[in-house]
Structures are given as C-alpha cells and as structure tokens.
Amino acid sequence: xxxxxxxxxxxxxxxxxxxxxxxxxxxxxxxxxxxxxxxxxxxxxxxxxxxxxxxxxxxxxxxxxxxxxxxxxxxxxxxxxxxxx
Numbered sequence: 562x563x564x565x566x567x568x569x570x571x572x573x574x575x576x577x578x579x580x581x582x583x584x585x586x587x588x589x590x591x592x593x594x595x596x597x598x599x600x601x602x603x604x605x606x607x608x609x610x611x612x613x614x615x616x617x618x619x620x621x622x623x624x625x626x627x628x629x630x631x632x633x634x635x636x637x638x639x640x641x642x643x644x645x646x
Contacts, residue, residue, distance in 0.1 A: 568594045571602070581605070 567581070567590050574581065574595055584590040585607050593605040628634070 565590055566592045566594060568596055568601070570596050570599075 569577070569581070574593075581590070581593055582605065585593060585605050588607065591607070594601045595603045595605070
C-alpha cells in the first residue's frame with residue numbers, strides 16, 4: 562500500500578474529486594493536499610482504522626474538570642463588557 566502525497570490545485574480537484582477521494586479511501590494515495598494559488602489550503606486524508614486515530618487529542622481533556630452542582634455557568638458575572646458600554 563503506497564502512502565504517497567499528491568498535490569493538486571482546487572480547480573483541477575473539482576473535476577477529479579470523486580476519483581481522488583476513492584484513491585485515498587482505497588489506500589492508493591496517502592494524502593491529497595489542495596492548493597490555491599500554489600499555497601496549501603487543505604488536505605484529504607483517510608479515516609484511521611480502529612486504534613489508529615489521528616485525532617486522538619481531540620477532546621483529550623474531556624471529563625477532567627468538575628464544577629459544583631450549584632454553579633450556573635450561564636449566570637451573569639455582573640462585569641460590564643466594552644461591547645455593552
């Protein structure tokens with residue numbers, strides 16, 4: 562399985578997107594970098610298999626902070642913000 566990187570302009574990508582997405586999904590291409598004015602703006606990468614999550618840090622701190630049950634986080638602090646002046 563080749564894990565090569567391909568770069569392509571967004572205009573060319575529009576006409577070839579389904580084939581390129583299939584190539585990533587099938588593992589023929591490891592990653593496709595989309596270019597706009599020759600600058601990378603986005604990448605298409607395969608979804609990781611179970612246990613190999615590239616987004617493992619997303620929500621990594623979830624559940625580590627606790628609040629008292631009587632704390633209302635939507636209650637005003639009474640502070641006047643610059644936007645309210």
